[in-house]
Amino acid sequence: MSGNIILRIVGKLFIPFIILFALYVQFHGDFGPGGGFQAGVIFAAAFVLYGLIFGVEKAKRVIHPNVLQTCIALGVLLYAGTGVAGILLGGNFLDYGALNSHDPVHGQHLGILLVEFGVGMTVASVMMSTFFLFASRGRPS
């Protein structure tokens, strides 16, 4: 598909905005619809689009599969780690109020931000890995 100039140009134009929108959905999830899950999927969609237009090998050069594998685990660890941090600071597991000793509401904000970021990281990495795995599997045969 990389020979098609319209696809290439439109793809190049759109990909930054897709990523920007993913980040907006990620960090604006507290105020509007959306959150880590949706943001992760949209973020992955940008790279899937890139992979579809320019080829999977080039997309793999942008984000190496090993980085993705690390991020899959890192997202869950960030989520669970936020919960454990709550225990260490004297609250319950996943009790974000304990994260800020002065104002529990600020702790909640911080906790939700971290947790959503963890969800987004895992979802985006899993989706991109899935795409890379399937797409590079079809190539040789």
Added chain:
Amino acid sequence: MSEIINLSLLLFLSVLAVTIARLRNLFAVVMIAGFYSLVSAALFTVLDAVDVAFTEAAVGAGISTVILLGTLLLTTKEEKAPERWSPLPLIVVLITGAALVFATEDMPAYGDPNAPAHKHVAPRYLEDSGDEIGVPNVVTSVLASYRGYDTLGETAVIFTAGVGLLLLIGKSFRFRDPDGE
């Protein structure tokens, strides 16, 4: 007005579902399945479930279409025609559908404030989440904070799916070969 929109969207969904069942060209099936998700997302928006609609549009119409297309590369373009027509699937579908329609009779009306779902913990979330969590989107505060444990489980499910896929068909999961990649 909202009834007309709901009815036409539902009609559209059933037409798409029948089309998917009847088509044999798998590429067209994947595309119409994506379209089906998009129409369901529109239906969720009409029902004021914006977060669900968002997820449906992103996952159902976006990513799963791409992943199904990737799967299509590994298989044939056409579905094999069944060798002989069997009434069994149709009977199963009709009985299940009839049971579901029968069950909706007992469900509370849409938006009924006395529905059990609105009587249990929902009022507390709606009234207190502003002071306790301070996040304007109650869906986010329920998902990430009140029900944080559930969301952790969901993330673990996605994690498990990714790891399972890597173990099953991932080549790069091997330890680094001595002769480069």
